[in-house]
Amino acid sequence: MQSQQGIGIFAYRNEWQHASLNIILTNSLLINSYEEFFRKHDVTGQQYNILRILREHHPKPVSTSVLRNHMLDKMSDTSRLVARLKTKGLVDVERNFSDKRLVNIVISEKGFNLLDKIGNDLYKLDNLLQGLSEEEATTLASLLAKARESISTAEARLSTALQLNEAM
Numbered sequence: 001m002q003s004q005q006g007i008g009i010f011a012y013r014n015e016w017q018h019a020s021l022n023i024i025l026t027n028s029l030l031i032n033s034y035e036e037f038f039r040k041h042d043v044t045g046q047q048y049n050i051l052r053i054l055r056e057h058h059p060k061p062v063s064t065s066v067l068r069n070h071m072l073d074k075m076s077d078t079s080r081l082v083a084r085l086k087t088k089g090l091v092d093v094e095r096n097f098s099d100k101r102l103v104n105i106v107i108s109e110k111g112f113n114l115l116d117k118i119g120n121d122l123y124k125l126d127n128l129l130q131g132l133s134e135e136e137a138t139t140l141a142s143l144l145a146k147a148r149e150s151i152s153t154a155e156a157r158l159s160t161a162l163q164l165n166e167a168m
Contacts, residue, residue, distance in 0.1 A: 030128065037121070042088070043114070050078070050082065051111050053067055054067075061104030
């Protein structure tokens with residue numbers, strides 16, 4: 001486990017900062033490990049995510065906006081990611097006949113084959129957190145969900161606190 005000094009912190013303001021910085025550090029370690037894993041399969045994590053979404057919708061074609069809505073990273077440049085997947089032969093892209101502004105995207109046979117190959121290695125990603133027991137992993141997942149909820153309601157809590165301070 002990395003010490004406070006190892007991440008350049010010598011004293012935390014409070015335990016919320018301590019938790020936040022630990023989440024950021026862990027996120028960085030996980031993202032780096034995931035990207036290294038997917039690099040071995042000649043795709044990025046985002047490209048894998050698109051292929052996975054397309055497999056779930058197959059044989060129905062989807063648009064870039066549908067992909068973006070299902071992506072883990074909502075800020076992804078979906079059009080660019082699809083173009084790269086098309087260049088690799090992992091997806092097929094055609095103009096939408098009813099709306100010329102849209103494209104229909106489907107996973108190709110080569111894309112299915114790559115997902116099968118990656119699927120055989122996914123245990124390596126699971127291994128990243130298997131230093132935790134299943135019970136600890138479940139608790140961690142619950143705590144992280146609670147943290148995301150806290151983040152999504154932080155502005156409202158701050159606004160309420162400011163209003164209370166102004167009223168005094």
